[in-house]
Amino acid sequence: MAGSRMKLELCRVAQGRSRLGVLTGLGRTSQQSLDVPGCLLYTHFGTVPHLTQDTLHTVSNLPAVTQVTLSHIAEHQEVLEEFKDGFRKFAGLHDTVLYCSLHDPAVLCPTGYTTNKTVSVWGSGGRMELTVAKFMALQKTVQPDWYQSMADGETWQSNTSRKRVRKSVDRTLTHLDECLLVHQNSQELEGVEVFGVVEGGDILEERVRSARETAKRPVAGFCLDGFQSGSMDQALKTQLISAVIKELPEDKPRLLQGVGRPDEVLACVEAGVDLFEGFFPFQVTERGCALCFDFDVSLDPERAVLKLNDDQKDTVGETQQNGDPCLDQTQMTSFEINLNDKRYHDDFRPLVEGCGCYCCKNHQRAYLHHLLVTNELLAGVLLMIHNTAHYHGFFGALREALASEKLDVLKRQVIRQRD
Amino acid sequence: MVKWLNVDWPTRLSTAAASRYAQNNMAAVVERGTVANNTQVDQMSLKKAVSAASPLTLRIVAECSVTKARACDLILPHSAVSTPVFMPVGTQGTLKGITVDQLEGLGCQICLGNTYHLGMRPGPELITKANGLHGFMNWKNNLLTDSGGFQMVSLVELSEVTEEGVKFKSPYDGKEIHLSPEKSISIQNSLGSDIMMQLDDVVSSTVTGPRVEEAMHRSIRWLDRCIAANGNPDKQNLFAIIQGGLNAELRKACLDEMTKRDVPGFAIGGLSGGEEKDDFWRMVTLSTDHLPREKPRYLMGVGYAVDLVVCVALGCDMFDCVFPTRTARFGSALVPWGSLQVKHKQYAKDFRPIDPDCQCPTCKRHSRAYLHALFKTDTAAMHHITIHNVAYQLTLMRSVRQSIIEGRFPEFIRTFMKRMFESPDQYPRWAVDALASVHVTLE
Numbered sequence: 046m047a048g049s050r051m052k053l054e055l056c057r058v059a060q061g062r063s064r065l066g067v068l069t070g071l072g073r074t075s076q077q078s079l080d081v082p083g084c085l086l087y088t089h090f091g092t093v094p095h096l097t098q099d100t101l102h103t104v105s106n107l108p109a110v111t112q113v114t115l116s117h118i119a120e121h122q123e124v125l126e127e128f129k130d131g132f133r134k135f136a137g138l139h140d141t142v143l144y145c146s147l148h149d150p151a152v153l154c155p156t157g158y159t160t161n162k163t164v165s166v167w168g169s170g171g172r173m174e175l176t177v178a179k180f181m182a183l184q185k186t187v188q189p190d191w192y193q194s195m196a197d198g199e200t201w202q203s204n205t206s207r208k209r210v211r212k213s214v215d216r217t218l219t220h221l222d223e224c225l226l227v228h229q230n231s232q233e234l235e236g237v238e239v240f241g242v243v244e245g246g247d248i249l250e251e252r253v254r255s256a257r258e259t260a261k262r263p264v265a266g267f268c269l270d271g272f273q274s275g276s277m278d279q280a281l282k283t284q285l286i287s288a289v290i291k292e293l294p295e296d297k298p299r300l301l302q303g304v305g306r307p308d309e310v311l312a313c314v315e316a317g318v319d320l321f322e323g324f325f326p327f328q329v330t331e332r333g334c335a336l337c338f339d340f341d342v343s344l345d346p347e348r349a350v351l352k353l354n355d356d357q358k359d360t361v362g363e364t365q366q367n368g369d370p371c372l373d374q375t376q377m378t379s380f381e382i383n384l385n386d387k388r389y390h391d392d393f394r395p396l397v398e399g400c401g402c403y404c405c406k407n408h409q410r411a412y413l414h415h416l417l418v419t420n421e422l423l424a425g426v427l428l429m430i431h432n433t434a435h436y437h438g439f440f441g442a443l444r445e446a447l448a449s450e451k452l453d454v455l456k457r458q459v460i461r462q463r464d
Numbered sequence: 465m466v467k468w469l470n471v472d473w474p475t476r477l478s479t480a481a482a483s484r485y486a487q488n489n490m491a492a493v494v495e496r497g498t499v500a501n502n503t504q505v506d507q508m509s510l511k512k513a514v515s516a517a518s519p520l521t522l523r524i525v526a527e528c529s530v531t532k533a534r535a536c537d538l539i540l541p542h543s544a545v546s547t548p549v550f551m552p553v554g555t556q557g558t559l560k561g562i563t564v565d566q567l568e569g570l571g572c573q574i575c576l577g578n579t580y581h582l583g584m585r586p587g588p589e590l591i592t593k594a595n596g597l598h599g600f601m602n603w604k605n606n607l608l609t610d611s612g613g614f615q616m617v618s619l620v621e622l623s624e625v626t627e628e629g630v631k632f633k634s635p636y637d638g639k640e641i642h643l644s645p646e647k648s649i650s651i652q653n654s655l656g657s658d659i660m661m662q663l664d665d666v667v668s669s670t671v672t673g674p675r676v677e678e679a680m681h682r683s684i685r686w687l688d689r690c691i692a693a694n695g696n697p698d699k700q701n702l703f704a705i706i707q708g709g710l711n712a713e714l715r716k717a718c719l720d721e722m723t724k725r726d727v728p729g730f731a732i733g734g735l736s737g738g739e740e741k742d743d744f745w746r747m748v749t750l751s752t753d754h755l756p757r758e759k760p761r762y763l764m765g766v767g768y769a770v771d772l773v774v775c776v777a778l779g780c781d782m783f784d785c786v787f788p789t790r791t792a793r794f795g796s797a798l799v800p801w802g803s804l805q806v807k808h809k810q811y812a813k814d815f816r817p818i819d820p821d822c823q824c825p826t827c828k829r830h831s832r833a834y835l836h837a838l839f840k841t842d843t844a845a846m847h848h849i850t851i852h853n854v855a856y857q858l859t860l861m862r863s864v865r866q867s868i869i870e871g872r873f874p875e876f877i878r879t880f881m882k883r884m885f886e887s888p889d890q891y892p893r894w895a896v897d898a899l900a901s902v903h904v905t906l907e
Contacts, residue, residue: 089842091834097847099566099825121837127813128833137829169840391590407564407602411594415557415586422561422843 050075051191051238051265053298053319057447062287062317065447068298072142072190073236077109081298082314082447084440085112085144087151087323090121091136093433094327095425098137103403104434106441110190111141112322115183116149119175120168122183131188145189146268147180147196150303151324153273156199161216164197177220181227184234191238193268193300195220200246201303203276210246213271214255217244221262238265240300243289246271252285256292266298269318273303282309283316290317307338307380307439308463311456314443326432329381333417335396335428336435338380338462340442342454379463382410384428389414402434403427519658520701520728522760526869531877531902532752532779535868538760540658541699542598542606545573547760547781548864550772550857551608552789556581557601560789561847562854564603570824570855571862573605574658576784579651580612580643584634588654596656608784609657611648611690613664613705613733614765625665627682645689649702653695661731662690664705669737669744676709679734683707684721691725703762705733706751710743719754729760732780736765741894745774749901752779769798769860773880774898776864777873788857792849795839798856800883804832806849811836824855874904881906 055066064081071077086093086108093101101107113132118125128135133143148154148166158165163174175183180195197216200209221241228234241264245252259267269289272282286301293299301318304310305325313321329336377383382396395405396413404413404427416424446455521539528534538545552559552567553576559567567575577597582588586600594600597607615623615632624631629644648663663686665679687704694702704722708715722730732751735744748763755761760781766772767785775783788798795807797818804811804818817827818835826835826848838845867876877899885891888907896906 089844090838092838092842092844095561095843095847097566097825097844097851098829099569100563100847103565117841120840124813124833124837128815135831136834137831390586391593393594403563403565409594411586411590412557412600412602415600419556419581419585421556421558422846423558423563425843426561426563426847 050236051298053081053266053296055081055295059447059450059452060315062290063314063447063452064317064319065444066319068319071109077140077142079108079110079142079320080440080444081319082310082321082440082443083108083110083319084321084323084437085110086141087112087327089149090117091132091138093429094330095422095429100403100426100430103430104437105401106434106437108323108437109142110144111138112144112146113187113189114146114149114166115175115180116147116152116154116166116168118145118187119166119173119183120170122186125186132186133188142191143187143189145184145187145192146302146322147193148198149324150273150305150322151327153201154199156202159197159199159213159216164195164220177223177227180220181224181231184228184237185231188233189237191240191265193240193242194224194264196242196244196268196270198242198244198270198273198302200244200271201273201276203247203274205246207248207251210244210248210251213244213246214251214258217242217255217270218258221259221264225262225264240264240266240268242268242270243293244270245285245289247277247281247285249285249288252289253292256289260293264297266300267293269299269301270303272301279309279312283312286313286316286318306378307340307459310439311443311452311459314447315452315456323433323436326429326436329378329432330425330428332377332383333385333424333428334377334381334383335413336380336432337382337397338439338459340439340455340459342442342446342451342458380459384410384413384424385417386414390418396431397435400431400435400438402431404431404434518728519697519699520760522729522758524758526871528777528868528873529871530874531777531899531904532749533776533864533868533873534779534781535865536760536781538781540574540606540701542604542658543573545606546862546865548772548776548861548868549574549782550767550861551576551782551784552854552857553578553784553786554601555786556585557597559850559854560793561843561850564601566851567603567854568605570851571858572854574608575603575605577601577607577609577655577657578612578615579609579648579655580615580632582609582655583612583643583651584641588651591656592654596654598656606659607655607657608659609652609655609661610764611652611661611663612643613648613661613666627685629663645686646693649690649693650695653700656696657700659701659703659729660694661703662687662705664707664733666707666734667709669710669735669739671709676711677714680707680709680714680718684718687722687725687727691727701728703727703729703731705731705764706755707734708747709734710739710747712746712750715747715750716754719751723754723756727759729762730755731762731764733764735763736771736785741892742897745778745894745898745901748775748780749778749898755779767857769800769857770881770884770892770895772857772860773864773877774895776868777877777899777902777904788853789850792853793846795835795845795849797849798853800880802884806832806835806845807839808836818849818852819856822852822855822859824852826852826855877904878906 050070052070057065069078197213241259243255245255298319300320389410392410446452523537526535536547555578622633632641645663652660665682667679704727708718762782763780766783767787797804811832814832867873
């Protein structure tokens, strides 16, 4: 494999854990970069859900890296092979850096289909089984800038047996070695980076083992898998992530899969995670909700409390997730308002006061409520614009907070809105 | 840009500005309307003549010397509209999946909202609070609202017509709604549309017998009630709708009566249902023969490309139809040679855009193959096709208009038909006949 051009330049490491910096050397020309901690742009087959280029580009703070997943792409392998010029060109994504993951982070897969040699993905036509050979053939066709190695992550369910967890670690390492072998011998993948995947379920020893072993391989960075569902409480998650990160080199990025809630993001950044998948705004959109949590740490404490009281009036009485972990990722959180609710039918304020997104500049809650009640497609478009802008705004604020040593303030503010 | 008296004026004119230009250039502006015999309507016209500004001015820019086609500038309160014009339909205060910015970016100057649907959800009181439908959906150009009349046909199982009005049973909650001419106009006054349609007694074009005549006469009586009920004549234009089914005598009777009323424009209604195309075009051309030249003619429910081109030749200025936007959501892309079913297997590996000559955002960036695949994964696929189809319709109308202005509309028609059909024996009989009636011979 050609010398890794992806480089993590850290400018700050707080309390030996949370890192602030830039991931450079990205893309075909190695000119692109992604601020860290950061979030990838979540897509369905290269399209941000509901959005065309015009509506997408009303959002100004989009990350430079677009995520696509094999679960959407695998069934189109033949078409892409005939196209020859790679997925980015096929999808009309001109400038973006392309990262290819295995699964769609917004959807939990059915379990029980993984074997020693294969993993399965689900496309529109049903289940497709991937061997390493097929997995790598897909990568050669997609031609991403970087991808995660094939992995067995089917350990997110609670009460996965120790034996099963051990198997997932072993298989994932084997898959990684096989992928790397093919990668090193593929001209089509020259300059493309590979991330190793750390497994281990909820078992500390297996997590450590997986991390240690994966770190020995020549990978450009690490995906942390198996933390997807709500069945693991945050304390355990943090403990396991910290243990994993202790085994990983400082100078390579860590991407946490399947975690998107703002409070969880903050906890994981504190534990040393650099990158997240940006699927959370999509899930919020699908339930007709709008992100509204405040991440502005520039207000003085008194004004902040007043503002918080105002904001909380919105979320009072709505379905809220309590402190218990919840397996259902479609459950509404207290970081959002539910525009389906009748209370919004004559609320002429924007979704979030002061939000500069296209939706908030042009439309009101009452209109969004009407669109949802009448089942209109525009609801998804407008909510996706707002939720994307808000979420990526949160990541900007997160980096700001790290830079000005206000992470604690941000964390308190976000937690307050959760509880 | 609107070219008017050889000066380029910005296309957006406020009502005040429009009236100022109108007053300053009375000679160049064709005057509206004839004074009616009816005393009540006499008083109406007097009131209108005295009132500050006409909310509609039609300036005929060019007339085809061969057909009955015209190219006009229709000045409405929110902006000027170039005709012939196709008006996309945004039934519930939105064009499905498209933002107002995207719609404006395609050059749309006027689109439709529906009184029946919006009257039910969210209701006129809320829309009034939101500063009218313009304010509610944040649309800066013009709006035309249908009266709810067509729902009498489309929701016929749920409706009952009396002299008073239409009684609907709501499909959402089973409640009964009474839509009278007064109620329809009241809702449309709340919506604040630039053009309002009268409530007409609509029967399906496939219905025959005395019901058709009854509906025609009732529509005239309802027109008068609508005119009387219009609380906003200075800002909102009320159009009459000519009925009479497929019966020439009834149509003519309706035309004779309705043209006595001083309304700013006329629609040709009751067509574009399941009737024979051969009957359809004869009713259209009969109507335009008897509608005043200096008022806009709106043919309701027409949107297929061939229909648009032919009916422009027959003298119509304005059109609306759900077809282009609805068919888009099923993956059907409109092109100069017909349509392309993007979801069909044959496009899975077709790496060309939908139409290589199309300048719309979809065709400039995406291939048929990508859109084909995207239909399996995300709703955005529908939006891409919707954008393309709206662009197609608007571009078609712009080209038609330009050809009329440049005096080459008949050639345009011939080229258009050649492109659309594989050979002359594929040309629809009715279209050949209709065009022949206005002196255009196709090969």
